[in-house]
Amino acid sequence: MKLLYCRLSLLMLLTGLAGCKSVAVIEKSQAALNGIELGQAKQTVVKKLGAPINVIDLEGHQDSLFEYENINVYFFDDEVDELYTSESSACTALNVCPGSALTQVRAAYGRAAAKYKHGKKIVTYYLTDSDCWIEFIIEGSAVAAINEKCPA
Numbered sequence: 001m002k003l004l005y006c007r008l009s010l011l012m013l014l015t016g017l018a019g020c021k022s023v024a025v026i027e028k029s030q031a032a033l034n035g036i037e038l039g040q041a042k043q044t045v046v047k048k049l050g051a052p053i054n055v056i057d058l059e060g061h062q063d064s065l066f067e068y069e070n071i072n073v074y075f076f077d078d079e080v081d082e083l084y085t086s087e088s089s090a091c092t093a094l095n096v097c098p099g100s101a102l103t104q105v106r107a108a109y110g111r112a113a114a115k116y117k118h119g120k121k122i123v124t125y126y127l128t129d130s131d132c133w134i135e136f137i138i139e140g141s142a143v144a145a146i147n148e149k150c151p152a
Helices: 002-015 042-049 102-109
Strands: 054-057 064-067 072-076 079-085 114-117 120-127 133-139 142-149
Touching (some): 042 064, 042 072, 042 079, 102 120, 102 133, 102 142
Antiparallel strands (some): 064 072, 072 079, 079 142, 114 120, 120 133
16 A cells, blocks of 8 residues: 555656645756856856956855856866856856846746745756756846755
């Protein structure tokens, strides 16, 4: 009986009948920001973006921050751990940038459930084959910022 219940529960989850919001999943490469992906090495970032304007040594989970004109790149163990931008010149691989309409985000990546945090609407997509995600911070009906990260 327990096995039947587990199979039925799994079937309900897979078919969306369990009443849970769907989780939006995209390819990691689709989330690349200015050509930079989570997990890339520092040397790859410098090769693609050039020397940063500023380098900050951090304490805690992340060990350094490379500041560029339109994107901040955080590192842990010499690999990209987080990306952040609020500049319209920094875009994802599917050409979604700060300033893009929410409808453009959904056209590029599909629908995703939104949550509200500190009064801001956040639309999150999880990346395949990782524990990482990309968040589009929405103000009004447009993207105000893009944040990608992996859990600590």
